[in-house]
Amino acid sequence: MSAIYRRELRSYFCGMTGVIFIAFLLLMTGIYMTVYNLNGGYPNFEYALSGVIFIFLIAVPVLTMRSLAEEKHARTDQLLYALPVSLTEVVMAKYLAMVTVYAVPIGVMCFYPLILSLYGTVTLGSAYGSILAFFLLGCALIAICMFVSSLTESQVIAAVISVAVLLLTYLMSGIAGLIPSTAGASLAGFLVITVLIGLIVNVMTKNTPVAIGVTVLLALAVTVLYFVNSTMFEGLLPDLLTGLALFDRFQSFINGIFDVTAIVYYITVIALFVYLTVQSLEKKRWS
Amino acid sequence: MIEVKNLVKKYGDFEAVRDVSFTVEKGKIYGFLGPNGAGKSTTMNIITGCLAATSGQVTINGYDIYEDPIEAKACIGYLPELPPLYTDMTPEEYLEFVGRAKGLKGEKLYRAVDLVIDKTALQDVKNRLIKNLSKGYKQRVGIAQAILGDPEVIILDEPTVGLDPLQIIEIRELIKELGKEHTVILSSHILAEISAVCDHVIIISHGKIVASETLENLTTLYEGKSYIDMEVRGDGETAEKLALSVPGVAEAEWEPLEAGVHMRLTMDGRKDVREDIFFRFAERRMPIVAMNYEEVTLEKVFLELTGDTKNASGSGDTLLSTEEIFGISTAAETADPAAEETAAEKTEAVPAGDTTEHDNGTDGEYKPLFGGK
Incomplete structure (x- = not known):
């Protein structure tokens, strides 16, 4: 595992990707910090972080797009499959290498609150809490985008899908707000989701009867549930969608709250997507 | 292992x-x-x-x-x-x-x-x-x-x-x-x-x-076999007896054609007995209208086994014995000077260009590197 980790890290720094990623992140946080903290005079570094958060939409896909897509493209994945290393180790090594690259600008950012504290009173607790949450948010997004990269052979496609997925999670709370919170609307939404699940099952298994069966079963279950307990459906879909809004969880840290549920949430997302990536590679062997 | x-x-x-x-x-x-x-x-x-x-x-x-x-x-x-x-x-x-x-x-x-x-x-x-x-x-x-x-x-x-x-x-x-x-x-x-x-x-x-x-x-096994395919005017039984009387011919099969018979002779060794056969049949005034000499080479075995023939496409046997492999009749082809080489000689004679070939097309179109077709 350490061999793959070292190789990955080396390739990030021998190529441009790692350097550009770090420079871009530092440049943007630098600008925001200058505007908010130095020019604006706010002692809270977390405001700068909250402003800069959108750059994940561009920076993370750049970092992750080649991680697994390029292996497949260059056929080097065959080497990884043939080496006496488990796929979990391969994925972990790759993930940790990306997290290491990402940790560099975070490490630099850790000095900013200290610099600010030279010129006034800074609540270091909330600043470092925010930096931790910022780090975990980034790690969660890296895990998601790594999974996307494992689905395709093309770096470009991986990057485009990653941006789309991140944009969706970024705008998720806004989208959830657009959906009426009545029970009927939730039911309609779930039926649409059921059809989507059916389509995905159809694409993945190439077995139309099974897909139709799954769709009908799910639709029936949802409808029955709706008639049994329709109050449960009130506002359910918007709530669920808000649950997918990774970026919003960061807000409470900016307001000075150390939200443990958000930390657990990010770690869960990381674990889930690392696991899904391993499964995606495993599936590649079975196709 | x-x-x-x-x-x-x-x-x-x-x-x-x-x-x-x-x-x-x-x-x-x-x-x-x-x-x-x-x-x-x-x-x-x-x-x-x-x-x-x-x-x-x-x-x-x-x-x-x-x-x-x-x-x-x-x-x-x-x-x-x-x-x-x-x-x-x-x-x-x-x-x-x-x-x-x-x-x-x-x-x-x-x-x-x-x-x-x-x-x-x-x-x-x-x-x-x-x-x-x-x-x-x-x-x-x-x-x-x-x-x-x-x-x-x-x-x-x-x-x-x-x-x-x-x-x-x-x-x-x-x-x-x-x-x-x-x-x-x-x-x-x-x-x-x-x-x-x-x-x-x-x-x-x-x-x-x-x-x-x-x-x-x-x-x-490859060294010891060769075949002759020929067409003779006359009746099959006589032709078979005649052919077998030539030293070096181990087996003879025949099938009737419109005029005369088609014969397939299996040789004992690699000796080319075409002349002997010609004279033997000429003595009996049975005209030979076509004759092909053909050797089984490793190349031909390979082609036969991997081509779209009944044997290769799987008659149920997954593994053929050597006897079966060499018993398979190869398609009638003209005698090929390249086939005279021994396996060892062939090894040395690989043209470099051929070994870099990536795609020889589909199975049926497999092009042998030396001789063959």
Whole structure:
């Protein structure tokens, strides 16, 4: 595992990707910090972080797009499959290498609150809490985008899908707000989701009867549930969608709250997507 | 050493590998021979754990490739069809990476890397980026990666593709040398390559093993057979008696044609008895209107086994005995001067251009490298 980790890290720094990623992140946080903290005079570094958060939409896909897509493209994945290393180790090594690259600008950012504290009173607790949450948010997004990269052979496609997925999670709370919170609307939404699940099952298994069966079963279950307990459906879909809004969880840290549920949430997302990536590679062997 | 049992691999409805079983013994060089698309690479990918089989079992040194993949893979060095190279590294860095991933450390790692760089003659390029290397050098880095760390089994998928003639000879020497201490499996669609280095030949076609024999067995039998196809005016019985009376003719078959008979004679040895036959039939005033002399070559056996004939497409037998292979009648062809060469001579006479061929088209269109059609 350490061999793959070292190789990955080396390739990030021998190529441009790692350097550009770090420079871009530092440049943007630098600008925001200058505007908010130095020019604006706010002692809270977390405001700068909250402003800069959108750059994940561009920076993370750049970092992750080649991680697994390029292996497949260059056929080097065959080497990884043939080496006496488990796929979990391969994925972990790759993930940790990306997290290491990402940790560099975070490490630099850790000095900013200290610099600010030279010129006034800074609540270091909330600043470092925010930096931790910022780090975990980034790690969660890296895990998601790594999974996307494992689905395709093309770096470009991986990057485009990653941006789309991140944009969706970024705008998720806004989208959830657009959906009426009545029970009927939730039911309609779930039926649409059921059809989507059916389509995905159809694409993945190439077995139309099974897909139709799954769709009908799910639709029936949802409808029955709706008639049994329709109050449960009130506002359910918007709530669920808000649950997918990774970026919003960061807000409470900016307001000075150390939200443990958000930390657990990010770690869960990381674990889930690392696991899904391993499964995606495993599936590649079975196709 | 390696045991492959009832391997099946399906891609959707297409069966790439159909019920392949064989065992590989220690310290031998095995050749996987077959036309493009026969299932060689798929089989190798399954053995090395790069691909999962639809059904069947592979055990390496007693370790199942699915149950104990780490232990099983530790015994294998694999060079896939396209060498899996990180082009942003130098060969030395790359080999160090592979060595580390294989569990080598410290002094041992550097010694192992130096050794394989030496063996594959990469000293001159070891500090250049892999992306700037020629195809031949890339292939050699791939081979170096496979033999790094002295794995017990070395599996090479078309190892000499893209090499120049001198390099091909070098790599063959290297493989032969490796075969002394390791078990080597290599695949190729080039017959000469297999006959030059392998102890044992496994011929695979349409996802099935059609022959699995030692090279000696194949060549011994191949040396002793030739056929004559001819058309004679007259009746079959007389013609058969006449033909059999010629010394050197072992068997005679005939079938009636519109006028006269078509005969197929099997010779005892390689002696060309066409003249004797001609005079014998002329004495009886039975005119011979057509005559073809034909030898069974390894090449023809291969073509026959892998072509779209009834035998190759699978009459139910997965494995033919040598007798059956050589009993198969080859299609009528004109005598071919190239076929006169012995197997050994042919080995030396491989044109370099041919060995770099990637695609010989579909199975039916397989073009032999020397003579044949």
